[in-house]
Amino acid sequence: MLDEALKKSKNRTVGVKQTLRALEKESLLRVYVAKDAESHVVRPILEQCRNKGIQVQEVQNMIELGKACGIEVGAAVAALLSE
Template sequence: MPYERLRTAKKRAVGTKQVTKAVSQGKARVVFIARDAESHVTEPLWQLCRERGIEVIEVDSMKELGRACSIDVGSASAAILEE
């Protein structure tokens, strides 16, 4: 289950700004993007991940992604970071 991977990660980034920063700095191992997030928010992150060769896992909802990251609101994206 992709959410379980994120829940058990020791280091992670939550939110598109933080995830984009982590990808740009080469710290992200895997990126999770919610299908129900607005494309103008997630498309630049998709592009960056393709350019950097980072694995992207699409998940069903922002709400579930937020819950997996232990936050009370939805999140368009999250990432597991290098330890």
């Protein structure tokens, strides 16, 4: 289940590359990962989140995550940025 914070936030990343960049800058509050995303794609993000203590929330599928981010395609990963 997706919370409203991601849907309403303007400060977010969408996609693996943007989320990895934000992880390097340590500017994330929470990461959202689609359950149907390929594991080799999301594994580096999950490992960094675990190491840095960032909360990860699973989303049912990539389509739902994409819609929550306001895009018309699926998204494997999205994240809320800190202010």
